[in-house]
Amino acid sequence: MTTTLICDCNQTMPLEPKTLGAALTESLPLHSALCRREAPSFQRAIQSGDDVVVACTQEKRLFGELAQQTPGATSPIRFVNIRETGGWSRDAKSAMPKIAALLAAAGLPEPEPVSTVGYASQGRVLIVGPLDEAEQAAALVADALAVTIFSRGPGIAGGEQERRWPVVAGRIDALTGWLGAFKLQWTRDNPIDLDLCTRCNACVSACPEQAIGLDYQIDAAKCTSHRDCERACTVAGAIRFDRTPESQGGAFDLVLDLGATPLIDWHAPPQGYFHLPGGLSNPKGAQTLLHLRDLVGEFEKPKFFDYKQKLCAHSRNEVVGCNACIEVCSAHAVSSDKERQRIVVNPNLCVGCGACTTVCPTGALGYTYPRTPDQGRKLRTLLSTYADAGGRDAALLLHSEEGGRALVEQLGRQAQLGKAQGVPANVIPVALFHAASTGIDLWLSAVAFGAQQVCVLLTGEEAPQYVEALKKQADIAQALLHGLGYTGTHFRLIEAATSGALDKALANLRETRQVVPARAARFAVGAEKRSTLELALDHLMDESPASKTPADAPLAIPLPAGAPFGAIAVDKDKCTLCLACVSACPASALQDNRDSPQLQFIEKNCVQCGLCETTCPEDAIDLVPRLLASPERRQPAVLNEARPWACIRCAKPFGTQKAIEAMLLKLAGHAMFQGDALERLKMCSDCRVVDLYSAQDETKITQQ
Structure with missing residues (x-):
């Protein structure tokens, strides 16, 4: 059970305890001086043993000291700011749904502790x-x-x-x-x-x-x-x-x-x-x-990341594919280990920005502070509580714990003094350790959960490559929604170094309206990035206002270069079905067929890492960033097939006719492949060995 203590801070906030209590399904008595003459209410609450949420961060230190002095105080205490984020704004009277959402999120269980670096x-x-x-x-x-x-x-x-x-x-x-x-x-x-x-x-x-x-x-x-x-x-x-x-x-x-x-x-x-x-x-x-x-x-500091090599698209067969994490890291913590065909993250250099996890197309790098399921649970709680309390047109404002939080709080104080409008009633601030630590998996999930907009606040403390990476992520996510028929601008980067600039940017959000799913999703965000993306996309496609013409035609949505979804185009005239691309693919998007020479492709699995394109010896593959918004994206599609080559000795099929003919053409002029040696290339591996030994025996008999 959770006990929530709210205070209107000397009657400077127009709080409605009944409305907030109904949204949180608990009785919320209103305090006006919880940190002063009404402090005994706080002391009684923390002696109950229940979780206690205090809706005040201004006097967090004072409450902490008071808790230490209170006999029998055993309750875990969490703090949430509802003053600068909602109660101190020009439309504070309309902010009850947002305040209810912030209180509900504060009542969630604490995330599991993460590993540390010493x-x-x-x-x-x-x-x-x-x-x-x-x-x-x-x-x-x-x-x-x-x-x-x-x-x-x-x-x-x-x-x-x-x-x-x-x-x-x-x-x-x-x-x-x-x-x-x-x-x-x-x-x-x-x-x-x-x-x-x-x-x-x-x-x-x-x-x-x-x-x-x-x-x-x-x-x-x-x-x-x-x-x-x-x-x-x-x-x-x-x-x-x-x-x-x-x-x-x-x-x-x-x-x-x-x-x-x-x-x-x-x-x-x-x-x-x-x-x-x-x-x-x-x-x-x-x-x-x-x-x-x-x-x-x-x-000690947190170990901010998890790495799963089996999902990594960085390198295969000594060929480099995806370098996104290495290129974006401003701390020089990510490097390539060419011998082990993987990337290496130095936890001592990592500063926890999370940009590497944001740009990772496969989810091989995952953010842990907090983990994605915890962050997803928080976003879903915020948005569902906001909607249940009667809120409309929710916009999430993702900001950093330090610079971003300070700017939001400064804006609230300016609003209380009548010098700014403050944080609008429909804008829900969400603190992140770093503004670059979330990407399209959580953004699209937020829209599926009911957010009309997802805004990322950039205060100037971010590295230039982080800003560029976030812009690319926003472009990809927006292209997906536009392709599915959701009009408007759902993803924004707000660059503001002062409270005045932030106030103006947030005021402009009121003037736009976005189309979002009619029904909010309720799925749980998982630890695997691709699985979360699939859940979000499934919901967005199911609720899509876009119509298909004709009804059974696949809907292919073009995406910007670098998108983690797409197809590949194979030039059949160049492709010899050597299947080097199959062995290079880290996501099992490219597959062969054991029964016949075929190159198959499952579009859902493709992360557009480029390893197949780089590996192909015939330069026959091109990447096609897109989203195929139809069930076909989950089914194997044949990209190329060919007639098998039959062994000239036993007639057993092996390889493809095109590949063997290409090999014969390339080696016909080589000194090592003349006469019988060239003919053996037309045989299967077993017959090649038999023919070689037979020729050696004939040579011995002739010499005798």
């Missing part, structure tokens, strides 16, 4: 940058971290001379790794050895070209090799121009990069790497250094 940091930090800036940063973290400085530029005159931390310099060759496991490779190629240098500044004074700065490294572009510095350093012996460049390496737990150009120029850099150009003068300087100090110990 990090261990001993606090060894590498600070890279100009020596003076690096030393200033080092002074603020050295009491908590073990500092090593990699000097990449001169220090200021009058800067620190005391060597308080190890300082190295040279040419950086590579920086790889993540929190607790960074590896730096560099080449010590400067005449000045910093281990021997005492910072006496004799070389700085002696150099007439001022080629030596207070980083105590020689600028080769300025140096004219007069060697005055080397003579000035005779006692210490730190300067030698004949020193051979030496490769060096080091291991670190953290990296603070103060250079103007980052050493790791990724949109999503590894955990434990921080780029802070300008050092302490950077506006984020103090916050970054405070965070850096806390990164000592053991840490």
